Amino acid sequence: MLGRVAIASTPFDPEAEIAAFRKALDDSGAIVTFTGQVRPSRGDGSVTTLSLQHYPGMTERGIESMLDDAAQRWSLEAALVIHRVGDLRPHEPIVLVATASRHRRAAFEAADFLMDYLKSRALLWKSETGPNGKLWIEPRDEDYADAARWDRQPPGGR
Amino acid sequence: MAKLLFFGRLGDLAGGIERAVGLSEPHSVSALIAVLAAGDRLLGSALLEDRVRYALNGTIVDREALVEDGDELAFLPPVSGG
Numbered sequence: 237m238l239g240r241v242a243i244a245s246t247p248f249d250p251e252a253e254i255a256a257f258r259k260a261l262d263d264s265g266a267i268v269t270f271t272g273q274v275r276p277s278r279g280d281g282s283v284t285t286l287s288l289q290h291y292p293g294m295t296e297r298g299i300e301s302m303l304d305d306a307a308q309r310w311s312l313e314a315a316l317v318i319h320r321v322g323d324l325r326p327h328e329p330i331v332l333v334a335t336a337s338r339h340r341r342a343a344f345e346a347a348d349f350l351m352d353y354l355k356s357r358a359l360l361w362k363s364e365t366g367p368n369g370k371l372w373i374e375p376r377d378e379d380y381a382d383a384a385r386w387d388r389q390p391p392g393g394r
Numbered sequence: 395m396a397k398l399l400f401f402g403r404l405g406d407l408a409g410g411i412e413r414a415v416g417l418s419e420p421h422s423v424s425a426l427i428a429v430l431a432a433g434d435r436l437l438g439s440a441l442l443e444d445r446v447r448y449a450l451n452g453t454i455v456d457r458e459a460l461v462e463d464g465d466e467l468a469f470l471p472p473v474s475g476g
Contacts, residue, residue, distance in 0.1 A: 272476055288475070289401060289402065289405075289411075291399070291401060291449070291468060291470070293452060294449060294452050294468070297452070319475060330476065331475070331476050351476060354475045354476040355474070355475060355476040356473065356474070357473065358473060358475045359401075359470065359473055360473055360474065360475030360476075361401050361402035361403075361471070361473060361474065362474045362475065363402075363403075370406075372402055372403040372406075372471075372474075373474045374472045374474055375472065375473070375474050379474075
């Protein structure tokens with residue numbers, strides 16, 4: 237499998253990345269992409285800035301080993317993870333995950349698996365600054381539960 | 395000198411992401427935290443919280459691991475990406 241991990245400190249263009257990802261494929265019939273972006277508001281209309289921190293080197297290696305894990309679980313032609321760090325404004329893309337396989341199920345499940353890892357296990361720290369100051373975000377119980385689903389389903393290949 | 399890195403909210407408590415400490419002899423992670431706690435009890439107790447992990451030169455270790463000059467020790471609080 238061809239895997240690529242990028243930590244971006246400046247804005248990236250998900251559509252351009254997806255087009256390049258798709259162009260490089262030659263054996264896949266299914267491409268799944270997920271884009272996460274900064275929520276425009278928190279419901280009370282207030283604008284917030286999101287900040288993301290990573291541990292250069294170790295964060296990338298952790299995500300790369302998750303791509304290897306995904307490649308063991310599903311038959312994928314390619315997978316891509318781009319994650320922003322630094323200060324982000326509302327609507328800016330935070331994360332892009334793309335997976336490609338011959339048939340759709342592997343691509344869907346692998347993208348879901350990679351997002352669960354990124355939400356609760358990748359070495360990334362997220363804070364939100366709004367009218368009430370700065371708040372460090374921790375995964376919700378649902379995020380931990382989502383990631384734990386895959387622990388019960390060890391790599392076997394499909 | 396050993397390089398200490400404090401990520402996430404630990405960086406706010408430590409007053410910065412990076413700190414250098416001179417170690418005349420190897421210290422376990424626990425002993426190093428005790429030294430930091432002597433200067434700042436709040437930081438010391440935050441570094442001992444259950445969900446904080448430690449990475450020595452890029453590898454996750456426990457509190458018995460020995461740190462010496464030239465090493466990089468990172469304190470990793472609960473993560474959140476995506």
